Amino acid sequence: MLNSNWLRRWAPVILAAMVMWIFSTELFSDEHTGRVVVPLLHWLFPWMTPRMLLLGHKAIRKLAHVFVYFVFGVFLLRAIRGDNKGWKWWWAAAAIGLAGGYAAVDEIHQSFTRSRHPSVRDVMLDVFGALAAQLALWMHGRWRERGKGLNGPPPEAA
Numbered sequence: 001m002l003n004s005n006w007l008r009r010w011a012p013v014i015l016a017a018m019v020m021w022i023f024s025t026e027l028f029s030d031e032h033t034g035r036v037v038v039p040l041l042h043w044l045f046p047w048m049t050p051r052m053l054l055l056g057h058k059a060i061r062k063l064a065h066v067f068v069y070f071v072f073g074v075f076l077l078r079a080i081r082g083d084n085k086g087w088k089w090w091w092a093a094a095a096i097g098l099a100g101g102y103a104a105v106d107e108i109h110q111s112f113t114r115s116r117h118p119s120v121r122d123v124m125l126d127v128f129g130a131l132a133a134q135l136a137l138w139m140h141g142r143w144r145e146r147g148k149g150l151n152g153p154p155p156e157a158a
Contacts, residue, residue, distance in 0.1 A: 009079040016072050017102060023068070024106050029115040033061065065122055069129030073099050076130070077137060087141045092134035099130035 026032070037057045041048060048056065076095035081088070103126035110116035 005083070009082060012075040013072070013079050016068075016075055020068060020072070020102075020106060021109065024110050024113065024116065026113050026115045029113070030057075030061065031115055033057070037061075062122075062125055065125040066129040066132065069099055069103065069126040070133045070136075072102075073130035073133030074137065077134065087138050092138065096127065096130045096134060100127045103127060 022028070034054075034057050037060055038053050041053050041056045041060075045052075045056075073095050076098050077087070077091055080091045080094050080098075100123065103123045106126075107118035107120075107123055111118045
């Protein structure tokens with residue numbers, strides 16, 4: 001039987017991995033997303049040339065890699081640290097390593113899909129997203145620590 005605490009921590013990671021696996025199918029290929037994104041960009045920015053629209057679509061797809069793996073990196077750190085508080089370098093390294101490993105497996109999965117192809121560049125974007133998440137969490141933790149010191153000692157210490 002699974003420990004409910006383990007499941008509470010790892011369920012978001014598993015769910016995110018499943019969603020990303022679906023994103024790697026033909027349903028979310030360049031051709032299919034272009035049918036939605038390009039007309040939307042044209043509606044928002046009617047002055048854009050056809051080339052600009054295609055570049056905008058590509059940029060959105062690449063930013064999606066960074067965003068999705070940023071979220072995945074947050075979920076991974078939360079799961080890895082368990083009930084511990086704070087942030088540690090080895091937790092971050094483990095989260096980045098797991099995200100990078102999953103990104104590589106996901107690109108291999110895409111090689112078996114007719115309208116998709118694997119890309120080392122996409123893996124690098126994914127790892128960058130996971131790395132950015134760890135840096136953001138580290139900075140958030142430092143910001144919170146510094147904020148505690150601004151108001152002086154806690155009332156019970158006085």
